[in-house]
Amino acid sequence: MITKANTLERIESLSMTDRVENTLREYLTENGFKPGDSLPNETEIAQQLNVSRNVVREALSRLRMLGMVETKTRRGMVMSQPDLLAGIEKVMNPSIMSQGNMKDIFELRLILEMGIAEFLFARKTDKDLKELEAIVLKQKGLKSLTKEDEIEFHGKLYEMTGNDTFKRFQTLLLPVFDHVFLNYFEKGIHTEFQNTSSHYDLFAILKEGTADEFRKAMHSHLTPYYSTSFQK
Amino acid sequence: MITKANTLERIESLSMTDRVENTLREYLTENGFKPGDSLPNETEIAQQLNVSRNVVREALSRLRMLGMVETKTRRGMVMSQPDLLAGIEKVMNPSIMSQGNMKDIFELRLILEMGIAEFLFARKTDKDLKELEAIVLKQKGLKSLTKEDEIEFHGKLYEMTGNDTFKRFQTLLLPVFDHVFLNYFEKGIHTEFQNTSSHYDLFAILKEGTADEFRKAMHSHLTPYYSTSFQK
DNA sequence: GATGTTTATTTGTAGGATAAATGTACTAAT
DNA sequence: ATTAGTACATTTATCCTACAAATAAACATC
Incomplete structure (x- = not known):
């Protein structure tokens, strides 16, 4: 059905951080990461995605809040069991x-x-x-x-x-x-x-x-x- | 009742980002911020809390994800209606x-x-x-x-x-x-x-x-x- | 009055530097 | 040979500076 007034589609303008966050979550789930598995370090992620480490850290900060990843100095980051209700x-x-x-x-x-x-x-x-x-x-x-x-x-x-x-x-x-x-x-x-x-x-x-x-x-x-x- | 094995109390070792996140959420709720109200800008928050702007941004990044704040370049940040299910x-x-x-x-x-x-x-x-x-x-x-x-x-x-x-x-x-x-x-x-x-x-x-x-x-x-x- | 142009402000992104933590390897002592 | 101590390397945590991008507001132009 053709409507008379066509609405213009919203243009998605996600920030780098948003995109990195989504990318990381996809990466983790689609590659079958399980709690305990360790992630690449921050600089490596930043390089691979071609963004600054700051952006990666802002995205990771979100995942940490949700309980998806935990970080220990020197040991790096490990996947963890997300907390369903944390958010x-x-x-x-x-x-x-x-x-x-x-x-x-x-x-x-x-x-x-x-x-x-x-x-x-x-x-x-x-x-x-x-x-x-x-x-x-x-x-x-x-x-x-x-x-x-x-x-x-x-x-x-x-x-x-x-x-x-x-x-x-x-x-x-x-x-x-x-x-x-x-x-x-x-x-x-x-x-x-x-x-x-x-x-x-x-x-x-x-x-x-x-x-x-x-x-x-x-x-x-x-x-x-x-x-x-x-x-x- | 005294138990034989005393458990050691957990020492809170929250990161700066965690603490800033909590502080900001408290600040927003306890000061009666309503959707549409505008927040101080990032540098001001950083100065007042005596932390770097990076830390503030990592905390804000979380609040953005939850839908608690929205940011527009030049206009700064405004409180918004959090999305209950976003997290x-x-x-x-x-x-x-x-x-x-x-x-x-x-x-x-x-x-x-x-x-x-x-x-x-x-x-x-x-x-x-x-x-x-x-x-x-x-x-x-x-x-x-x-x-x-x-x-x-x-x-x-x-x-x-x-x-x-x-x-x-x-x-x-x-x-x-x-x-x-x-x-x-x-x-x-x-x-x-x-x-x-x-x-x-x-x-x-x-x-x-x-x-x-x-x-x-x-x-x-x-x-x-x-x-x-x-x-x- | 509507439409460009400039300017000031604030967020967005980048990159580097240092601190802190800690596993690992190495050394020394018993 | 085992243990204790030490130095080193790695990685996150935090801070700092700089610049880009966006845009509201003020101003200029037609």
């Missing part, structure tokens, strides 16, 4: 996030905690349940829950999935929830849904109920925070 | 991922697609359903589904959540699934669960059923790929 960790900051991203993150939590029900039931152990019980019993005696209490309970759930990336992901998302949580406190909204027995109920279901029940309970436990979440 | 995008490469990370990612997909049921039912529109119907009807006539077909169907679901970060996340995860999907094909395992009507069933439920039904159907649609997922 996202640095920008997961509510004070500079857009409203849109914030909303996306909130929805993500809702989706995740709804989605882990099956995992929890498939993987729960007596030890896990005991530890979780200790948490909810302690909280049952309290008048109201702090955000630390929330973190302790939900954190334990993430932990019980046995998925480390998951567990870490939660700690990344926390600052975002704190940020909004504080708003709720300021507005006094929390009082209407702060329910100290809610965590206990979730625990009880996890111990003797079904995944479906758990999901339902989790849904009503979380949705007050996200009252507008389901609207588009 | 993860570069390391989401199955050929250099650890088995553990791979497993985590697989489980993540399962959790996500189980968790989006509520969103889909809350946000589905007639337009969405029509488009999804076109996809599944097309696929119903096929003998078997390619990975492109899978992507088309599941991608549309992600799209229907109305969560852009989500949708992009899916495109990031795809290479990982491709990687393993190919293994299945090689082993001939796919034949036992390749079901061309499965997508249609999911669509039908989405159109007239309930979120619970949908989740159950999705569960049985996906678990064959992840037969070992629920074991710890």
Whole structure:
């Protein structure tokens, strides 16, 4: 289909550093570099790519940040296992996030905690349940829950999935929830849904109920925070 | 409790670049920089931090990669909206991922697609359903589904959540699934669960059923790929 | 008023110099 | 022969200077 107004294509004007970064990542993956394998030294890379060592170092600096390479003086650089969440960790900051991203993150939590029900039931152990019980019993005696209490309970759930990336992901998302949580406190909204027995109920279901029940309970436990979440 | 073997505390030996990077990120967030605000120029930063301009540039290079700052010649640098997924995008490469990370990612997909049921039912529109119907009807006539077909169907679901970060996340995860999907094909395992009507069933439920039904159907649609997922 | 031209400023790139770290080879002592 | 000590070579880390490229802003020109 021919449109009347042809849009001009953006001209890619990547900096040298960008190009070297891409080249290096391709080079590493396409040549089957594995963690532990050592890379050519900086001057050699610079010469082969016909750029200054500065440019190479700026690109390498990025790869270091992502955990793709590690450098030791004299030993040179070695490939290493990239850290999946290192990059996202640095920008997961509510004070500079857009409203849109914030909303996306909130929805993500809702989706995740709804989605882990099956995992929890498939993987729960007596030890896990005991530890979780200790948490909810302690909280049952309290008048109201702090955000630390929330973190302790939900954190334990993430932990019980046995998925480390998951567990870490939660700690990344926390600052975002704190940020909004504080708003709720300021507005006094929390009082209407702060329910100290809610965590206990979730625990009880996890111990003797079904995944479906758990999901339902989790849904009503979380949705007050996200009252507008389901609207588009 | 005193342990017999005292562990030595890690000594922080961050490079100058690491420290400048952290300092800059703190500076930007704590001083309430918002997208569009302009930063001091490189030489000024270097002078104030008492480091060379090279170090500052290596740190800035990282922030540029994350989308936190943009630079224009002569105009200097301006804060910009960080890209949440830019960092993860570069390391989401199955050929250099650890088995553990791979497993985590697989489980993540399962959790996500189980968790989006509520969103889909809350946000589905007639337009969405029509488009999804076109996809599944097309696929119903096929003998078997390619990975492109899978992507088309599941991608549309992600799209229907109305969560852009989500949708992009899916495109990031795809290479990982491709990687393993190919293994299945090689082993001939796919034949036992390749079901061309499965997508249609999911669509039908989405159109007239309930979120619970949908989740159950999705569960049985996906678990064959992840037969070992629920074991710890 | 729209369009060239100059200028000043800031980033982009290059290249060299020195410091720091450390594996390796060599030497000396026991 | 093993160990301890020393010198050397290599590579990254940092710093410095210089120049190129781009461009916003001011000015000049038509």
